[in-house]
Amino acid sequence: MVLVWAGPGGFFFCDSDDTGQAKGLCTQGTRCSMLISIVLKLVSPTVKTLPGFLGRANYAATLARLGEFDPALAQRIHDSDGPKPLTCSSLLNLQGGAKGITVSPEMPVQVRITGLIPEVSALLTRALIEQPPETWELEDHRFLVQEVICDPAQHVWSGRTSYELLAAAQLTRFEEPDRQVTLEFVSPTAFKSKEMTVPVPLPGLVFGSLVERWNAFSPLTLSPEMRRYGEEVMAISRYRLESRPVVAKDGGQRIGGVGHVTYRALSGDRYWLGLMNMLADFALYGGVGSQTATGMGQARRRR
Known part of the structure; x- marks a missing residue:
């Protein structure tokens, strides 16, 4: 059976068994991203x-x-x-x-x-x-x-999954998606916005970064309007952050935020709440913000 989740960003497809539970496509090798x-x-x-x-x-x-x-x-x-x-x-x-x-x-x-x-x-x-x-x-x-x-039971910063399974985790949920998520930023996290560096993980910047990174590499395309949803509908309900410098390749300094932030959706249907939760889970793999290949933006969801 094929499960289909329709939303403003398109359609998501995932194989499932007869009970409606997503199959572990990662074990199938070539069928999994x-x-x-x-x-x-x-x-x-x-x-x-x-x-x-x-x-x-x-x-x-x-x-x-x-x-x-x-x-x-x-x-x-x-x-x-x-x-x-x-x-x-x-x-x-x-x-x-x-x-x-x-x-x-x-x-x-x-x-x-x-x-x-x-x-x-x-x-x-x-x-x-x-x-x-x-x-x-x-x-x-x-x-x-x-x-x-490479086992989350041994280390919370390790693991393996797929884009399909992250999507299926929201697709196959019968209960309402969580309305708030907490992200931990363990390395300095910053964003490029309007030709400036922003060292604060604001909702629109965080979830805009995550959806852009997802769409850059995933076979499942999400709505880029997730950035606007973060800006207009999501709020910070709790945070503990400090600024920390990183010495750049040219000898200059980049400032980023380190700590944890709880984001809460003030409204939204199942589709947008599902995207929020899915992208929060994706942060462990994709990183957040700029310079993620060289150490910045290391993040994960805290439960």
Whole structure:
């Protein structure tokens, strides 16, 4: 049986069984647009002080590893001007300041990589899970890879799903979708708006960014009016944020917000509430805002 969800953005299709529950299409390989989030647990063999933000270094390490298995794809990712089909974090569990980050053998650290299209997700699976690297180099410092995780039961920042299954999770719900969602921003998050950088995760900017990233890579097209819905219908009901700088490639600073925000829909039908919930779940994989390939905009839904 095929389930169809109609809305202003078009139609969503998903296979289901006779009970109306969505099938796990990810197990079918080619039928699924896989999304993946992989956490690497690293340990430094020596005490070393590194720059305070390592997102760009993790991006370089990721491309180097992918290049060992598929040089052409790694080069295409590097050369692409638009949104990158992956995200790379700085250290997830250790925040650095102006004086940098000091790592040691007694303090394991974690980095994360996500894939947003099947080709990249499959290559990440091969290069990190099926054939895990022994070392991971960040800013010319070689860490030992202690563990590779892709299971949300083991690490909340890891997992795998698909665009189809994220849509089906809302499509097959009999109860009313949640009217509020909470997002955690673990790395500085900022947005480009009207030629300015906005370091505050306002509803229209957050959900506009998520729907643009979804539509850039997903086979299921969503209504771009989600940005306007965020601006006009969604409100911030609770937040705890602080500003944090990131040193850019050119030596300048970008400011982003870190913390958590609860967004509440003041009105809306099932379609728009479903999109809000679906995009909140997608944030774990897609990231939010600008510079997500190099460490900014690492976000996830908190329940």
